[in-house]
Amino acid sequence: MRVLVTGGAGYIGSHTVVQLVAAGHQPVVVDSFVNSRPSVIARLEELTGEQIETHSFDLRDADKTSALFAEGGFDAVIHFAGLKAVGESSQIPLEYYDNNLGATFSLVEAMRRHGVRTIVFSSSATVYGEAAPVPYVEDYEPLAASSPYGRTKVMQERILSDVAATGELQVALLRYFNPVGAHPSGRIGEDPQGVPNNLMPFIAQVAVGRRQRLQVFGDDYPTPDGTPLRDYIHVEDLAAGHVAALEHLAAHPDLAVRAWNLGGGRGTSVLEMITAFEAASGRPIPYEIAPRRAGDLAAFWADATRAETELGWRAERTIEQMCADTWRWQSGNPQGYPG
Numbered sequence: 001m002r003v004l005v006t007g008g009a010g011y012i013g014s015h016t017v018v019q020l021v022a023a024g025h026q027p028v029v030v031d032s033f034v035n036s037r038p039s040v041i042a043r044l045e046e047l048t049g050e051q052i053e054t055h056s057f058d059l060r061d062a063d064k065t066s067a068l069f070a071e072g073g074f075d076a077v078i079h080f081a082g083l084k085a086v087g088e089s090s091q092i093p094l095e096y097y098d099n100n101l102g103a104t105f106s107l108v109e110a111m112r113r114h115g116v117r118t119i120v121f122s123s124s125a126t127v128y129g130e131a132a133p134v135p136y137v138e139d140y141e142p143l144a145a146s147s148p149y150g151r152t153k154v155m156q157e158r159i160l161s162d163v164a165a166t167g168e169l170q171v172a173l174l175r176y177f178n179p180v181g182a183h184p185s186g187r188i189g190e191d192p193q194g195v196p197n198n199l200m201p202f203i204a205q206v207a208v209g210r211r212q213r214l215q216v217f218g219d220d221y222p223t224p225d226g227t228p229l230r231d232y233i234h235v236e237d238l239a240a241g242h243v244a245a246l247e248h249l250a251a252h253p254d255l256a257v258r259a260w261n262l263g264g265g266r267g268t269s270v271l272e273m274i275t276a277f278e279a280a281s282g283r284p285i286p287y288e289i290a291p292r293r294a295g296d297l298a299a300f301w302a303d304a305t306r307a308e309t310e311l312g313w314r315a316e317r318t319i320e321q322m323c324a325d326t327w328r329w330q331s332g333n334p335q336g337y338p339g
């Protein structure tokens, strides 16, 4: 399949591009580079041995998006493009709604005009909100999210589902848990701009000496060691989940819309992650206990059985591999990608 990968220069998109090529597909990247570096593309070409057709513009530009589809000959779209920082989304909510919804409107309109039906969408476990029982199951309703970022995901799920109900789209809603890790080559990985918001990149930057110590946001949660439990998933497993979902949609043309959790199905605490990273890197991770972060939940993980039953996919890689691969990337690229 010739697959348009929106946000293909980003963290998860870049890993998925490599696996699409390995699976015999032809990815085409469109990215505004608002949160990624153009130098990613050269790394992708090095890893795949292929030239990666890349278009640099903002998907909200409806004319450029439509023109890309007019020429593109795409069989399907994987839609990663979006802004994703939970805290920032409360500071600049309008930018989040405008970017995330605007990009999706423009994309879906172009798909409709040019007869492309199939879309795999990056959703998040955040759509389960604060009241869903753990483990999270895909049929849970009502979806709710506690940040503007999360609400853009709920809204995009609704919009895509409503269009799918008309028969014009075929949609996979992939709800990611906590993506971490990097390609085993260490050539591509997560490269957050500024101070990392998420646990794993913060730990990795402490290990490599870019930051002095980690703050552990609360150790008085009702969990075994008092720190929150999350369902960490290796980005390589996540990328494989996209290829599986894409191929499932292609094999089931009558399927209109379906949600799948992409998680490992178990929880790991913050302190367990620190210990695992120390072992993988051979470096100490100094930390201090800090107050809880607003909005954090004590514990959640996926019920991942639907993806295994229907897509034949499951998360294979261990916490040790997640830490070892993150460390290979971080230690080989202490400052992230070159400009």
Ligand code: NAD
Residues within 6 Å of the ligand: 006, 007, 008, 009, 010, 011, 012, 013, 030, 031, 032, 033, 034, 035, 036, 057, 058, 059, 060, 079, 080, 081, 082, 083, 084, 099, 103, 122, 123, 124, 125, 176, 177, 178, 179
């Ligand atoms: P990322 O920021 O690394 O990648 C997103 C890419 O989209 C970036 O390269 C950015 O430049 C591009 N982009 C943003 N807005 C655009 C626009 N309007 N037009 C064109 N390109 C645009 O993020 P990621 O971690 O790779 O996440 C990919 C997707 O998965 C996002 O939609 C994110 O919300 C979702 N997601 C991520 C996580 C996570 O923890 N990383 C968890 C759940 C869901």
Ligand code: UD1
Residues within 6 Å of the ligand: 086, 087, 124, 125, 126, 150, 177, 178, 179, 197, 198, 199, 200, 202, 214, 215, 216, 217, 218, 227, 228, 229, 230, 270, 293, 294, 295, 296
């Ligand atoms: C966050 C987002 C979630 C998003 C997910 C993607 C919030 C409230 N939620 O989830 O919407 O889908 O990222 O990966 O931001 N921690 C520390 N110190 C740090 C950073 C994190 O102790 O410097 C702790 C957090 O309190 C949490 C755990 O590490 O208990 C994981 O945090 P993080 O990586 O930010 O992921 P989530 O909070 O699960």
